[in-house]
Amino acid sequence: MKSRTSGPTTDLASDPPTDVITSPESAPAPRPKSGRSLGLKAGRTMHAGPWTYIVLALFTAVSLAPLIWTAIAASRTSGRLAQTPPPLWFGGNLFKNLERAWTEASLGDAMLNTTIVAGSITIGTVLFSTIAGFAFAKLKFKFSGLLLLLTIGTMMVPPQLSVVPLYLWIADLQWTNQLQAVILPTFVSAFGVFFMRQYLLQALPSELIEAARMDGASSLRIIWHVVFPAARPAMAVLGLLTFVMAWNDFLWPIIALNQSNPTVQVALNSLGTGYIPDRAVIMAGALLGTLPLLFAFILFGKQIVSGIMQGAVKG
Amino acid sequence: MSETTEYAETASPDKGDAAPAASGRRKSSPTSSWRSRLYRWDIKASPYVFVAPFFLFFGAFGLFPLLYTGWASLHRLELTNLDDSTWLGLENYTNLLQSDYFWNALGNTFTIGVISTVPQLAIALGIAHLLNYKLRGSTLWRVAMLAPYATSVASASLVFTLLFAWDGGMVNWIIGSVGFDPVNWRESSWGSQFAVSSIVIWRWTGYNALIYLAAMQAVPHDLYESASLDGASRWQQFRHVTIPMLRPTILFTVVVSTIGATQLFGEPLLFGGTAGSKGGADHQFQTLGLYLYDQGWINGHLGRASAVAWLMLVILLLIAAVNLLIARRLRKAQ
Amino acid sequence: MRTTYRRPGRLVAFAAVTALATSLLAGCSSDDDGGSASSDGKITLNVGTFGVLGLKQAGLYDEYEKSHPNIKIKENVIERNDAYYPKLLTQLQSGAGVNDVAAIEVSNITEVVQTQGAKFEDLSKAEGVDKSTYLDWKWDQGTTEDGKTIGLGVDIGPTALCYRKDLFKKAGLPTDREELAKAWSGDWDKYVELGEKYMKKAPDGTKFVDSASSVYNAVFAGATERYYDKSGKEIYEKSQGRKDAWDAAMKVAKGDMSAKLKQFDPTWDQGFANAKFATVACPAWMAGYIQEKTGASGKGQWDMARAPKEGNWGGTFLGVPSAGKHKKEATELAVWLTQPEQLSKVFAKQASFPSTPSAYDSLKPSPATKAYFNNAPITKIYGDIAKNIPSVIYGLKDAQIGQSITDIGVLQVEQQGKSPAEGWEAAQKEIKDVLGQ
The missing domain is CATH 1.10.3720.10 (MetI-like)
Known part of the structure; x- marks a missing residue:
């Protein structure tokens, strides 16, 4: 998913249709002209007042606190963590603990593996969810209602229980300790399909598809030129959620993989060893395991921020 | 289905004033009947093609666990001996329903x-x-x-x-x-x-x-x-x-x-x-x-745990059904 | 209305993404499958362990690789045994992904011996294995009814009592370890009585013991009659050992003698650091934990004495699954790792106590630990206990029954204010559910 970074001329050319895309069926707005001029403001015409910032700051503080405390704990010693009150500011052991965690858990290989795993799952989920969600939202076909119910139904199977039969299945395929054992079972997601369907129901006007059809566009072209642009913010959010989920998943990877070919969450297990687990080093490992996610945040975050309309004119 | 055929018909005549790139593609008129057949097929088949990957992957990796737990919920099956199962019928379920x-x-x-x-x-x-x-x-x-x-x-x-x-x-x-x-x-x-x-x-x-x-x-x-x-x-x-x-x-x-x-x-x-x-x-x-x-x-106790999972599924379906009923009532009331 | 725009660049990008995804998938299927024989002719042995073993930390793998140049050892650790053990069971039964050498926790060993015996190699006949090297009761635990030894003992958990001298002194109790050991020798009730005395003059904010559950576990560790009888029938209701342990725990809970902590919670660590309790039953492997968590303030204040009865809490075995690819080499490794010389090294590193008595006389605790516990003769105390632990009958679901009693029954009385009768009833009900009855 590359952002629209082509030159200004192409952007102008693509302006009208993107505006149309964003207007839902019910929108009474006269278009495309007024839509186009207002499109520059991207739906966020209201400026935030001070209260908005205060509420958001509070919410953000609560959200971030455990993560920040992880960093504080990682900068201390295990003994200090046992004392009350717990440390509330950074100590001097951060780099020592980070280094120990990195080498003891051999996180280098694990990071590469997890990037492959989480990246593949994200690509698969976003791609297949978008097209399936589009079909469920906007195309009429036999059994579509039933198939949609079936899709949602698959979400209802508790994952904790699938572990044993899935292991037997993976063992049959001789995939134990190989990355595809953790990639393929979560390569698609019912959550994603349902999410995309609900989103496109709202965000993608049916007239747009009809118009494209009248122009003789094939389904693939419609996916590429109509659905993907309209779905971009949702694809970015889904991509972000999926990436984080895949990165932090541990129940199944611990069972399917071992430390000769680990993901980060599997590798981090080697830190809690010995009768006296060093909590500071464990926290350092947890911190290291989370850092790559921050990069993913920035990568996907930009996509979410620059919503469809804004993206069209930003260049 | 009528809707889709309609598309196909309106789409087949060549429109000279379509977007330049698109018209370039459809200028090759000799193959137009083949194209329109392909086009009609595209419209009919594409929804299935679009949802197929999801169901393929689910069939490959989700279906077996689902069926396995369904089978297990009807048996006494222990994690220590997966090869040895005893048929219990609905006993796991009735036991659960009697369990505090x-x-x-x-x-x-x-x-x-x-x-x-x-x-x-x-x-x-x-x-x-x-x-x-x-x-x-x-x-x-x-x-x-x-x-x-x-x-x-x-x-x-x-x-x-x-x-x-x-x-x-x-x-x-x-x-x-x-x-x-x-x-x-x-x-x-x-x-x-x-x-x-x-x-x-x-x-x-x-x-x-x-x-x-x-x-x-x-x-x-x-x-x-x-x-x-x-x-x-x-x-x-x-x-x-x-x-x-x-x-x-x-x-x-x-x-x-x-x-x-x-x-x-x-x-x-x-x-x-x-x-x-x-x-x-x-x-x-x-x-x-x-x-x-x-x-x-x-x-x-894998068998019993599987029965819990299936009961959870039933509960969710019940919630969904109740929801539907209420929604229908509300709509009728309006 | 213009709706379609052709941009070949995008199609290329699309194709590239798809190609990338496919190649990633193809790429990982060619990854090694756990690494058995690598290209340089070396054999890689996978050792599967859960959190506490410490063989790697003691440098044993490096040493073995040096003396066996064709062997590479790879450790696969899962931190928590409650994830490790189900995985072990699933691996054994599918025959796929098994480790060449697998660690087994003492709470699971009976179940493994009784239900998975056929899936392990018999180590009693392996070269270099001498039954007399190991403690009898430890050997028996790892041996099936028909005499097949599937697990060799690594460490054991002989259990002493650790106490804080400073708190005892303030409460007017004796502080000499010999004197204390004599005072409560042979009877846990005497230990509880001492606790009642302590509570009368307890220093502010302190309790006699960390939790009622730990008292239950400590008393039960020395029980001669446990949850099962010889025929494998559950007798937890009538078992004398269970009753004694329960009664002691109830006295502690009802007498408000415990700090109401849960072992291995972060708050338990804080209890050590803040000197919230005066005694804790301490298996050998816990000594280092106490030292680390209490910190410098506890140095010379902690001491240890023999517990009223000899008991074992915790420990590990090593087994060789038959589905492994290199059974011969794996057996050699497992045997080597459980020899007295090697286990002594593990002890020196992290105080987990060897299951081989011949090592006891020459064991050297780390000087820091010895000094921390007021120069108590650590190895002698633990060694004496280890040699006197009775060989008792273990059962299939010992671990789950024990957990039901401590985490349901005892906890209800200790933290939810229920009566002992209510607590025991709840525990019984839980056990029935756990056993699937």
């Missing part, structure tokens, strides 16, 4: 589900609304929403155990300074449910806010524009523009959160510490997901 632990877990799942899901979605909607304003440093605010979801279980469990500690925990310290007695968060009935719910809310509110935010991005701003020209306040705009436009996404989060609440497992487990799968000395915060884990994973 099952009903207790069901009740806990319901109460924790309600006190965590409702505030979580309400707050998420509000936060998403705020995030949708023009903000300084908007990327930062947005990605911070997902920090709890990205925080590792190891960190979160350590932090929350310390926060909710009976003796010397931060929460008890605060309520103590206002003059209340310290609460044994883990071993009291409502206290533990409240604590677990607060972890759930902490973890998932930002997640849902981001989902709402994505949907808000697609709300055409001219709706707000005309609403504000009509003199609508921000609150009115939120109520009369944002919420109706977001209805499909709200429905989505309600469904997903309901499923998530029914399967709730990670948060109570981490809150429970060692032997967390019991959900407290009196099972006061043991959810169905936790009970299933305890039965299958700790006690090794």
Whole structure:
């Protein structure tokens, strides 16, 4: 998913249709002209007042606190963590603990593996969810209602229980300790399909598809030129959620993989060893395991921020 | 089906004034009948092709576990001996329905589900609304929403155990300074449910806010524009523009959160510490997901655990059916 | 209305993404499958362990690789045994992904011996194995009814009592370890009585013991009659050992003698650091934990004495699954790792106590630990206990029954204010559920 970074001329050319895309069926707005001029403001015409910032700051503080405390704990010693009150500011052991965690858990290989795993799952989920969600939202076909119910139904199977039969299945395929054992079972997601369907129901006007059809566009072209642009913010959010989920998943990877070919969450297990687990080093490992996610945040975050309309004119 | 044929017919005549790139593609008139046949096939088949990958992967990796647990739920099957199963019929189910632990877990799942899901979605909607304003440093605010979801279980469990500690925990310290007695968060009935719910809310509110935010991005701003020209306040705009436009996404989060609440497992487990799968000395915060884990994973009774899973599925279907009925009633009443 | 725009660049990008995804998938299927024989002719042995073993930390793998140049050892650790053990069971039964050498926790060993015996190699006949090297009761635990030894003992958990001299002194109790050991020798009730005395003059904010559950576990560790009888029938209701342990725990809970902590919680660590309790039953492996968590303030204040009765809490075995690819080499490694010389090294590193008595006389605790515990003769105390631990009858679901009693029954009385009768009833009900009755 590359952002629209082509030159200004192409952007102008693509302006009208993107505006149309964003207007839902019910929108009474006269278009495309007024839509186009207002499109520059991207739906966020209201400026935030001070209260908005205060509420958001509070919410953000609560959200971030455990993560920040992880960093504080990682900068201390295990003994200090046992004392009350717990440390509330950074100590001097951060780099020592980070280094120990990195080498003891051999996180280098694990990071590469997890990037492959989480990246593949994200690509698969976003791609297949978008097209399936589009079909469920906007195309009429036999059994579509039933198939949609079936899709949602698959979400209802508790994952904790699938572990044993899935292991037997993976063992049959001789995939134990190989990355595809953790990639393929979560390569698609019912959550994603349902999410995309609900989103496109709202965000993608049916007239747009009809118009494209009248122009003789094939389904693939419609996916590429109509659905993907309209779905971009949702694809970015889904991509972000999926990436984080895949990165932090541990129940199944611990069972399917071992430390000769680990993901980060599997590798981090080697830190809690010995009768006296060093909590500071464990926290350092947890911190290291989370850092790559921050990069993913920035990568996907930009996509979410620059919503469809804004993206069209930003260049 | 009539709709699609209509497309095909209107589409087949060559339009000279179509977009240049597109017309270039369809200039080759000799093959036009072949093309139109292909086109008709495309329209008929493409929906199935689009949903096929999902079902293929599900069939390959989701179906076997589903059928296996269904089969296991009708047998006595132990983790220590997967090759030896005894046919029980519905005995696992009838046993469960007579088990206090099952009903207790069901009740806990319901109460924790309600006190965590409702505030979580309400707050998420509000936060998403705020995030949708023009903000300084908007990327930062947005990605911070997902920090709890990205925080590792190891960190979160350590932090929350310390926060909710009976003796010397931060929460008890605060309520103590206002003059209340310290609460044994883990071993009291409502206290533990409240604590677990607060972890759930902490973890998932930002997640849902981001989902709402994505949907808000697609709300055409001219709706707000005309609403504000009509003199609508921000609150009115939120109520009369944002919420109706977001209805499909709200429905989505309600469904997903309901499923998530029914399967709730990670948060109570981490809150429970060692032997967390019991959900407290009196099972006061043991959810169905936790009970299933305890039965299958700790006690090794795969058959019984599978029956719990299938009962959970039945419960979800019941909820869905009730929902449908109510919705239909409401529509008729209108 | 213009709706279609052709941009070949995008199609290329699309194709590239798809190609990338496919190649990633193809790429990982060619990854090594756990690494058996690598290209340089070396054999890689996978050792599967859960959190506590410490063989790697003691440098044993490096040493073995040096003396066996054709062997590479790879350790696969899962931190928590409650994830490790189900995985072990699933691996054994599918025959796929098994480790060449697998660690087994003492709470699971009976179940493994009784239900998975056929899936392990018999180590009693392996070269270099001498039954007399190991403690009898430890050997028996790892041996099936028909005499097949599937697990060799690594460490054991002889259990002493650790106490804080400073708190005892303030409460007016004796502080000499010999004197204390004599005072409560042979009877846990005497230990509880001492606790009642302590509570009368307890220093502010302190309790006699960390938790009622730990008292239950400590008393039960020395029980001669446990949850099962010889025929494998559950006798937990009538078992004398269970009753004694329960009664002691109830006295502690009802007498408000415990700090009401849960072992291995972060708050338990804080209890050590803040000197919230005066005694804790301490198996050998816990000594280092106490030292680390209490910190410098406890140096010379902690001491240890023999417990009223000899008991074992914790420990590990090593087995060789038959589905492994290199059974011969794996057996050699497992045997080597469990020899007295090697286990002594593990002890020196992290105080987990060897299951081989011939090592006891020459064991050297780390000087820091010895000094921390007021120069108590650590190895002698633990060694004496280890040699006197009775060989008793273990059962299939010992671990789950024990957990039901401590985490349901005892906890209800200790933390939810229920009566002992209510607590026991709840525990019984839980056990029935756990056993699937």
